[in-house]
Amino acid sequence: MPYQLDNRPLDLRERMYFPEILKGIGIVSRNFFKNLFFSRDANPDVLARDRRLSQNATLQYPEEKVPYPPGYRGLHRLVPREDGRPRCVACYMCATACPAQCIYIEAGEYPDDPVEKYPVKFVIDEMRCIVCGFCVEACPKDAIRMDSGEHAPPSYDRAAQIWDEKRLLRGPAVSYQYDPWLRRGSPSIPPEKLEEMRARAKPFPAVATDEASQTPGFSVRALAQEAKERASR
Numbered sequence: 001m002p003y004q005l006d007n008r009p010l011d012l013r014e015r016m017y018f019p020e021i022l023k024g025i026g027i028v029s030r031n032f033f034k035n036l037f038f039s040r041d042a043n044p045d046v047l048a049r050d051r052r053l054s055q056n057a058t059l060q061y062p063e064e065k066v067p068y069p070p071g072y073r074g075l076h077r078l079v080p081r082e083d084g085r086p087r088c089v090a091c092y093m094c095a096t097a098c099p100a101q102c103i104y105i106e107a108g109e110y111p112d113d114p115v116e117k118y119p120v121k122f123v124i125d126e127m128r129c130i131v132c133g134f135c136v137e138a139c140p141k142d143a144i145r146m147d148s149g150e151h152a153p154p155s156y157d158r159a160a161q162i163w164d165e166k167r168l169l170r171g172p173a174v175s176y177q178y179d180p181w182l183r184r185g186s187p188s189i190p191p192e193k194l195e196e197m198r199a200r201a202k203p204f205p206a207v208a209t210d211e212a213s214q215t216p217g218f219s220v221r222a223l224a225q226e227a228k229e230r231a232s233r
């Protein structure tokens with residue numbers, strides 16, 4: 001409900017001010033002591049908190065955290081395959097697309113596979129990153145995502161914001177039926193693992209879905225369609 005302005009003239013008690021000042025001090029003190037000594041509802045959804053316990057809607061970060069929405073572009077992760085290796089084939093497309101030039105890659109070859117490449121070094125400077133998501137969109141292998149739901153953790157040390165392949169490689173494994181290492185087989189993957197990966201592989205969607213755009217909940221096509229409909233109204 002919009003705020004209603006009360007324009008009535010002040011009565012005598014209000015014109016004396018002191019009772020109103022005492023009333024204000026009383027309200028502030030009551031809430032101060034309530035918040036100081038009584039238990040509080042720690043529900044991260046601050047608007048849904050039980051106001052009988054406390055009026056305090058402040059989030060006690062970092063002990064309390066609000067989950068970010070699904071489309072949130074969070075901290076990067078290198079998507080692993082089921083055998084624990086990165087899906088990344090060190091093609092440099094993400095590094096080329098990155099406007100902040102904060103991705104550094106060194107490509108290497110698997111010793112037992114003459115075809116596949118992998119990133120011997122894959123480093124992102126999260127301090128320089130402008131969180132644009134271009135790297136995710138540029139990747140042809142769905143090998144880098146920003147779906148971790150976290151932001152880069154704060155640090156006192158500049159070097160702690162340099163995330164290398166060991167820190168970046170995490171999260172659920174992903175396999176697609178079109179993955180070349182699954183289609184032709186790879187000497188670097190044990191046969192039983194290869195079968196497991198083939199069984200888990202899913203088709204890569206022909207039409208971009210939220211998953212194909214790699215930031216669940218965020219779809220460029222859906223947003224473009226929405227804008228088009230708004231413009232035609």
Ligand code: SF4
Binds near residue numbers: 094097098101103
């Ligand atoms: S989100 Fe943007 S700035 Fe950050 S690494 Fe990816 S492309 Fe570069």
Ligand code: SF4
Binds near residue numbers: 087089091094095144
């Ligand atoms: S993350 Fe994707 S775009 Fe970047 S080097 Fe690896 S495969 Fe290429």
